[in-house]
Amino acid sequence: MIDQISVFLENEPGRLAQLCRTLGDAGVNMRALMVADTESFGVVRIICDRPQAARDALEAASFGVSVARVIAVEVPDRPGGLADVLEALGEEGINVEYAYCFVEPGSRAAVDVLKVDDERAAAVLESKGLRIVRAGEIYEPDPS
């Protein structure tokens, strides 16, 4: 499981830019960004190299921030790769709340980010021979 930063944003011109600038000024490097939007607001989901620093910087700038735990799984680089991943979960009756992909620099495989509310998910994927990406591969764990 890895930490994903979720930010509540009003639909306003320039607001997403302010968010990105805040992260940039804090020296946070983003790996992936996904916006889910409605008519009046959106939720921005971010995978980055320093989630705790990102959270601190955004909170200091009065953004509404929360941290969600998501699964990152490596997706085979061939047609039907993602379908295999999702079918593995579907067969076990595990529902995916949302999903998006990113590619790590220098890597041939894509990483799929999955939000599921089922503890079995990671084990199910591993039993199908899929590789779960560990937090330490994406960001340094914050000293605590």
Next chain:
Amino acid sequence: MFQPEWESMPRERLEEVQLERLRATLRRVYDNVPLYRERFDEAGLAPEVSTLAELADLPFTVKDDLRACYPYGLFAAPRSEIVRVHASSGTTGQITVVGYTANDISMWADLMARTLAAAGATRDDVVQVAYGYGLFTGGLGVHYGSERLGALTIPISGGNTRRQVQVLVDFGVTVLACTPSYSLLLAETAEEMGVDPRSLPLRAGVFGAEPWSENMRRQIESTLGIRATDIYGLSEVLGPGVATECAEQHGLHVNEDHFIIEIVDPATLRPVPDGETGEVVFTTITKEGIPVLRYRTRDISRIIPGECACGRTSRRMERITGRTDDMIIVRGVNVFPSQIEQVLAGVPGVAPHYQVILGKRGSMDTVEVHVEVAPDLAFDEVRELEELQRTVRGEIASALAVSIGVKLVEPRSIERSEGKAKRVVDLRDATGGE
């Protein structure tokens, strides 16, 4: 009680005192204030009553009378006896001025000492007065009462919130006086500064100058770890000190030995029986500088029938539920911002920071409530946020019997006020708006 001989006076005796003082006040305004003399003469009324019930036949005073007599026209004492003025800006138009004689200032200090005592304060307390000092009556009103009580009084005035928190911590403050919305900003700021307000010796607060709900009281009490007391007053009548809650927290005792309260039907302007809701009207019966006869406050409330367990014999006014001029009419339904606040405070996931936005779409008036999501909400799933938005909308619709659009906005995005919170934003007249 600070003045038990007055605060728990038998009611028959209290009414004798009221009648005697009302008669003296009528004489005083008739002899000294042209506006009152003209009104009585034009109506063919003598400035006399033989019972308290006859008060209902006398003319009202309204805010516009104070504006028309700006600055000193309603003063009933010679200028040489006036020792202080306060003024109220109002939201529109000219400011209005009120004057106090030395006796008025002393009476006011007594009434504010009663208020602080009713909130649980004693001479051993440390009182931080975070109401604005200056022309606004809040700061100096509480200040004199706190000194009269004998408490250690900190005249910090409003604003500079981080410094307020520093003083709260360093000075061992036990009683806080400010607007209810400012107390929550102080709590929020304290937490940002790493101070847990509940860990402080602070134990009581007197909050007024804006309407607030029972839910907001509970939130203030749990966030700050205090007992929160609602206080009431307005500059035209005195300033703070007109009425206050006691430890029962069930209605505000009106200082009836100094003010006669009436509740009138806003349409017919006739008094309604105790228990019924209407506009609050006050007549001052001891003030010298600027007595007012039947002043229409525009505040909506009712008298709570029955005796109070605290031993005070004065009647209680229910906490203000709205103002006749804050009232918004949405598709024919009367809506008070305080009702919306009451709903929001009961929905987990949203903060009690909101604004009612009045706009126009074509020729149609629109109303939308903007409410902040709670800063500790898990924001991850759009579906849950949409569900929250629907819940707020549904709760408002069922409580107010009218459907109002709801928009969730970001935490801390609604401007925080250091004085009275701005709850209604009117965008309908974009060219001439305030």
